[in-house]
Amino acid sequence: MLDHPNHPSETFSGDRGLDQEEPLLFEIGRADVTGVDIDEPEPFTPRLGALERTAPIGLPGLSEPETMRHYVRLSRKNYSIDAGLYPLGSCTMKHNSRLAEKMARLEGFANIHPLQPQATARGALALMEELSRFLLELTNMSAVALSPKAGAHGELCGLMTIEAALRARGQAQTRRTVLIPQSAHGTNPASAALLGFTVRAIPAGEDGIVHADAVAAALGPDVAAIMLTNPNTCGLFEREVVEIARLVHESGGYFYCDGANFNAIAGVARPGDMGVDAMHLNLHKTFSTPHGGGGPGAGPVVLSARLAPFAPVPFLLRDGDSLRLVEHAEGTQSFGRLTAFHGQMGMFVRALSYLLSHGGDGVAQASRDAVLAANYLRARLRDVMTQPFGDRLCMHEVLFDDAFLKGTGVTTLDFAKAMIDEGYHPMTVYFPLVVHGAMLIEPTESESKRSLDRFVATLRALAESAQRGETERFAEAPRHAPRRRPDETAAARRPVLRWGSRQ
Numbered sequence: 416m417l418d419h420p421n422h423p424s425e426t427f428s429g430d431r432g433l434d435q436e437e438p439l440l441f442e443i444g445r446a447d448v449t450g451v452d453i454d455e456p457e458p459f460t461p462r463l464g465a466l467e468r469t470a471p472i473g474l475p476g477l478s479e480p481e482t483m484r485h486y487v488r489l490s491r492k493n494y495s496i497d498a499g500l501y502p503l504g505s506c507t508m509k510h511n512s513r514l515a516e517k518m519a520r521l522e523g524f525a526n527i528h529p530l531q532p533q534a535t536a537r538g539a540l541a542l543m544e545e546l547s548r549f550l551l552e553l554t555n556m557s558a559v560a561l562s563p564k565a566g567a568h569g570e571l572c573g574l575m576t577i578e579a580a581l582r583a584r585g586q587a588q589t590r591r592t593v594l595i596p597q598s599a600h601g602t603n604p605a606s607a608a609l610l611g612f613t614v615r616a617i618p619a620g621e622d623g624i625v626h627a628d629a630v631a632a633a634l635g636p637d638v639a640a641i642m643l644t645n646p647n648t649c650g651l652f653e654r655e656v657v658e659i660a661r662l663v664h665e666s667g668g669y670f671y672c673d674g675a676n677f678n679a680i681a682g683v684a685r686p687g688d689m690g691v692d693a694m695h696l697n698l699h700k701t702f703s704t705p706h707g708g709g710g711p712g713a714g715p716v717v718l719s720a721r722l723a724p725f726a727p728v729p730f731l732l733r734d735g736d737s738l739r740l741v742e743h744a745e746g747t748q749s750f751g752r753l754t755a756f757h758g759q760m761g762m763f764v765r766a767l768s769y770l771l772s773h774g775g776d777g778v779a780q781a782s783r784d785a786v787l788a789a790n791y792l793r794a795r796l797r798d799v800m801t802q803p804f805g806d807r808l809c810m811h812e813v814l815f816d817d818a819f820l821k822g823t824g825v826t827t828l829d830f831a832k833a834m835i836d837e838g839y840h841p842m843t844v845y846f847p848l849v850v851h852g853a854m855l856i857e858p859t860e861s862e863s864k865r866s867l868d869r870f871v872a873t874l875r876a877l878a879e880s881a882q883r884g885e886t887e888r889f890a891e892a893p894r895h896a897p898r899r900r901p902d903e904t905a906a907a908r909r910p911v912l913r914w915g916s917r918q
């Protein structure tokens with residue numbers, strides 16, 4: 416492995432301490448090796464009409480211990496919230512309690528099958544109803560669609576619900592524009608474009624929030640909806656949200672709220688009171704449950720009374736003592752079905768465990784602690800790093816720009832890579848796009864003060880090092896990672912997904 420590209424081969428083996436170099440299965444496998452020992456079959460006459468393969472199938476052969484080591488070594492390269500602070504902004508990487516994990520592994524939930532007759536899954540339906548009750552209480556909304564499998568999927572679901580409501584009004588053809596602030600997450604315009612809507616960008620004010628007059632100027636009879644994130648991706652609460660909702664409704668549009676940042680306000684403020692018509696909740700962010708390489712997501716969408724009739728199937732219907740899942744849209748105003756089955760059961764169990772173990776007061780406390788932690792970082796770092804939009808309190812994430820690196824030759828990317836050498840996963844960088852060299856940090860409520868202090872000390876040391884002109888450590892970073900600087904754009908645009916097709 417000594418000549419592996421982009422790898423610091425300071426040791427003979429390519430391993431660095433106990434961080435072992437791990438080649439691809441195709442590099443270490445041999446065609447003549449197998450993990451199982453099977454007798455040669457008796458001679459037989461093939462029945463595939465001469466279509467059977469004659470060339471080797473090209474799968475790598477490994478013994479069982481080799482296979483096991485390969486995957487265990489790979490797993491150790493995974494950074495996770497269980498390994499350390501994970502400051503990605505907008506992603507809410509919080510602690511996932513072992514209690515929730517234990518609940519999700521209960522046999523009745525873990526081994527449930529989506530095609531099982533409803534009568535044999537009553538407990539699961541009751542759990543889904545209980546979770547729905549919590550989500551509706553926290554948001555003050557009327558209905559919830561549980562089936563979307565991620566935040567982005569929830570956006571699609573919300574916009575499809577809005578489209579169905581417009582169709583019922585005979586305006587699905589005329590209202591084809593969706594208003595989206597420039598600071599929005601990329602999934603917002605992508606969801607709108609996927610459904611054939613035209614996106615009209617709304618600029619934010621100098622203070623980082625969207626102003627009602629900018630929305631008023633963009634509204635018209637062609638507008639289907641606005642998609643607004645609150646708190647927004649700059650970590651600021653949209654203070655004019657109620658007036659914005661009023662204007663959108665007055666002009667005949669709907670208000671979709673991106674709820675990815677609900678961790679700042681859960682239990683403290685309710686989207687229903689802000690005039691929201693549809694909003695996704697990332698269960699894998701706000702309500703714990705592993706994500707980021709650690710598990711599937713879940714993006715239930717809460718709906719206002721105006722949109723509730725158009726929600727997708729399946730939905731839960733309670734009739735006295737009986738609870739059933741309505742699976743077919745016929746005879747209802749539902750826009751139809753979004754996914755094959757009912758949603759991510761394991762995530763529902765974890766989210767409800769989170770909610771029950773926190774209680775109402777605990778959920779509000781978690782939000783307040785998340786906001787406090789972000790402001791603590793802000794207060795401890797603002798003399799060495801720079802904030803856009805002035806020296807203001809933030810919500811649950813703190814945003815810095817790259818003005819403090821000006822003239823140092825160090826970029827936001829270099830700074831993030833240097834954090835890897837220090838044992839930290841970088842924060843979210845270059846997002847939101849409206850801020851130059853953005854660094855968005857979300858510590859969440861799970862970090863102790865000791866953990867935050869260590870993080871602060873590290874960031875201060877790096878900022879001071881950059882300002883002293885020690886550019887080399889940044890240009891070379893990361894020096895201690897399994898790989899240095901892969902070409903991320905090429906990796907995303909031209910991924911090599913098949914061994915052997917490499918050019």
Ligand SMILES: *Cc1c(COP(=O)(O)O)cnc(C)c1O
Nearest residue numbers: 505565566567600602673675712
């Ligand atoms: C994470 C996020 C999304 C998308 O959610 P996924 O669950 O990753 O699909 C949308 N908007 C914002 C602001 C987010 O942070």
